[in-house]
Amino acid sequence: MIEDPKRIAEEQEKWLLETEGLKERKEEFKTDAGIPLRSLYTPLDTKDIDYVEDIGFPGMPPFTRGVYPNMYRGRLWTIRMFSGFGTPEETNRRWKLLYEHGETGFSAAVDSLTFAGVDPDDPIDWLSAEVGKEGVPLYSIRGMEVMVHGIPIDEVSVALVVEPETSAAVTSMYFNVAKNRGIPLSSLRGTTQNDILTMTIGYVPWHPLKPEDLLKLACDLIEYCTAMGEAPKWNPINFTTYNYREGGIDAVQEIAFGLANACAHIEELLRRGWKIDDFAFRLAFHLSAHRDFFEEIAKYRAARKLWYKLMTERYHAEQNVSKQFRFHVQTAGSSLTAQQPTVNIIRTAYQALEAVLGGCQSLHTNSYDEAVCLPSEEAVLLAVRTQQVMREETGVANVIDPLGGSYYIEALTEELEHRIWKYFEEIENAGGIVEALKSGWLYREMNKAFERRRKAVESGEEKVIGVNCFVKEEEPVEPFRTNPRAAEIEIERLNKLRAQRDNKKVKKLLDELKRVCETRENVLPTVMELTREGASVGEITNTFREMWGLWDVPMMG
């Protein structure tokens, strides 16, 4: 393309004269993150971008166009549906169904007890009401065995969606199941959701540990899998900016939170004496795909560039793999509506397209009924089909980074990069992620962002079909319901295990865990033994609580 700036500027002047006096639909056009938009982007908006330096080629620095040289030409993104409910048996059946229908990776959605690290027979107020309601109950190795029974986990990767309080327990249950099936940990592929922000600002955990203890646990798993060499193909963390985004922040804040959070974990591991390349090759991310189509695509491209910058300039990583920003995407649950739920299929399809045009490594598409319940079989299969239509029928995966070179996309990528970096620096000025969590700074930012969003929706400034425009009367639809007997079944499973296991040995190991908590050694070797011997997630997590104490979350900011 011949792009003579002088000629273009002259022509642009003429065009601007043509547009003068033409009325526009809105006074101001902005992205979702508030970036003001021109009506047209031209080579003049990208003239300072150096193609080789700033954009480059896929699989080559700064990875703007993708982390792998051949991207989807080689292998399409993984269809990874976040799924789990009722009992491990029912979840196993759902996983097999999804696999049969073309899912290519698994992701375990756990219930609130597994998240919090509480056993179902804990004498907390009516806990049984929540067993299996939001996800699969995984309280011990027994549940884990059943969930993955007959699933080819030697070939297909599994994501365990937990958080640092229970990441050691739940991951080690999975590792032990794999070992028992004769699969060496050295070849096991999968991911643990394990960062300290996911479940502190996106979701407020019940009886949480303090941020520095959460960070210790998160880094223990990273260290165990990577630097200690136990499970080198396992992603021991994926910084889940998706969850923070669901709390109302924008695309700029989403990536800045994610990068600053990664820095907190990296610095803890460096403090332990490891080198960046000992562990950075397995740091992964889990991003959102939200409302603003082009901004989200530019966001993924900017995130890759910024990660490269951070890993080279700040941490002096040498291996390319440490500098590659690999990410899973989930379409935005918070964009779904309870009203006219089938419209969610359309929202999800657009968001899934953003993820693919942005070069994601794996993708979860929400089911249309998820504003009010867990997905029904019909809804989740439609969500899988949404990805399959894209893969098989649209041709969108035939060319790498097909929007690269668009004046708009390139200008927006650059603008986002600047804005994310600026906000990243604000977080650093607030003391970094751990300090910003403790001081309440992060909660203030989250609350402000959500209030802004609520007011925009309630005033009608931000349109939501079926909620503040194009509203229609509807008959209520029967939601998907989980097994009402789940609590009974799980308590029985746990009782049986407690009767079968060597309780003396478990007790001894729990005492050993207390010692490890005191000396702050890596908890993984002991937790591996504990879950193998039948200790429950609750018993392990309660030990952490007992030894380290609880955190009073400053959520009001």
Added chain:
Amino acid sequence: MKKIRVLLFKPGIDGHWRGILTVSRALMEAGMEVIFEGFKSVDTIVEAAIEEDVDVIGYSVHSGAHIEWTKKLNEALRSKGVRDNFLVITGGAIPHADHEALKKEGADAVFSPGTHTAEIVKFIRENVPAK
């Protein structure tokens, strides 16, 4: 005029807090006094509601256990003989198909996703029990 006093809490251990935090702000903006209790057991909440002499008890459920919690709260209020002292409102990720069942269990109002906060404010103002 006396301020309307509202006690808000999350029953159980599910940590989806965004909804109840948002409602808490909206009610405060509307001039109500909000006591935000966070995670609490139903028995503690009933005690607190009596002690603080609030007008409204509100809670948010995203775990799918909304019917169970509504039943439990109302039973606890009835057993203390104080059910009619309070307006009991529930919100969260609640299917419209469950509204009737929740009202049968004792919820005075149910607010599902997408509710304008002004609607919640209006309901409270119009229905708060006379004391």
